[in-house]
Amino acid sequence: MKEHRVVVTGLGAVTPVGIGWTEFWDGLKAGKNGVSRVTHFDPSDFPSRMAAEVKNFRPEDWMDLKSAARMDRFAQFSLAASVMGMEDAGLTLHPFDPKRAGVIIGSGIGGSETIEKGYTQLQAKGPRSLNPFFVSKILINMAACLVSIRFGLKGPLFPVCGLFDGRQRRRGCLPDSAAGKRRHHAGRGLRSVPYAAGLRRLLRHPVHVAPERLPGEGQPPF
Numbered sequence: 001m002k003e004h005r006v007v008v009t010g011l012g013a014v015t016p017v018g019i020g021w022t023e024f025w026d027g028l029k030a031g032k033n034g035v036s037r038v039t040h041f042d043p044s045d046f047p048s049r050m051a052a053e054v055k056n057f058r059p060e061d062w063m064d065l066k067s068a069a070r071m072d073r074f075a076q077f078s079l080a081a082s083v084m085g086m087e088d089a090g091l092t093l094h095p096f097d098p099k100r101a102g103v104i105i106g107s108g109i110g111g112s113e114t115i116e117k118g119y120t121q122l123q124a125k126g127p128r129s130l131n132p133f134f135v136s137k138i139l140i141n142m143a144a145c146l147v148s149i150r151f152g153l154k155g156p157l158f159p160v161c162g163l164f165d166g167r168q169r170r171r172g173c174l175p176d177s178a179a180g181k182r183r184h185h186a187g188r189g190l191r192s193v194p195y196a197a198g199l200r201r202l203l204r205h206p207v208h209v210a211p212e213r214l215p216g217e218g219q220p221p222f
Contacts, residue, residue, distance in 0.1 A: 010089025012081035016052040020084060063150075070133045071146065072111030078143035079150060086151060102155035103144040109161075111138035 013020060016034025017027035027034075034052045043049040054077070059068040062080035071079070082103075086092050114137040121129050136142055141159035148157055 010085040012084025014077040072114045072137040075143045082147045098154045101153040103148045104158040105144040106160035107140045110140035
């Protein structure tokens with residue numbers, strides 16, 4: 001099948017260095033450090049108390065508060081970045097065929113914050129105490145689903161989950177990564193938009209301590 005050129009026309013970023021690609025890029029050029037002491041929970045009992053947190057993120061800037069309450073934070077990040085990307089590309093002003101617009105979003109674990117809170121609540125108060133949106137908030141594919149719903153996109157939808165070692169990362173874009181999937185489909189005539197390359201919302205108690213307990217060399221860089 002003939003390959004077509006793939007062009008990135010819009011960017012969005014929700015990062016510890018800055019929110020929005022302009023702030024993000026300015027932060028990188030200025031050498032801004034996105035790593036600091038953990039503030040999402042009390043890290044006093046943990047060997048490591050540092051992490052790269054997204055600060056000053058206001059979900060209501062990108063979605064209504066009712067919708068935000070039904071999403072895990074990782075999905076809020078994806079939707080916010082996608083809104084930025086759509087606006088940056090000018091696709092909110094120009095019509096396009098929604099059947100040729102897909103969503104491919106990668107995440108390492110999905111709704112980790114909801115999983116932890118739900119488990120704690122289940123143990124303390126029983127199953128009837130769980131939020132009715134618990135399942136929909138933890139699923140990795142919900143990030144792509146919510147973006148698709150927001151913009152009425154009807155093309156292929158892929159949730160991508162994968163952890164790679166350093167050697168694989170150095171080889172470039174993997175076929176099963178979000179970037180690889182997008183390149184594959186866009187190169188074959190399917191316009192995949194919007195696209196968030198990767199999401200990480202893993203700053204929770206168990207995930208924060210786990211890397212400290214991995215023995216030996218070659219442990220993954222978290």
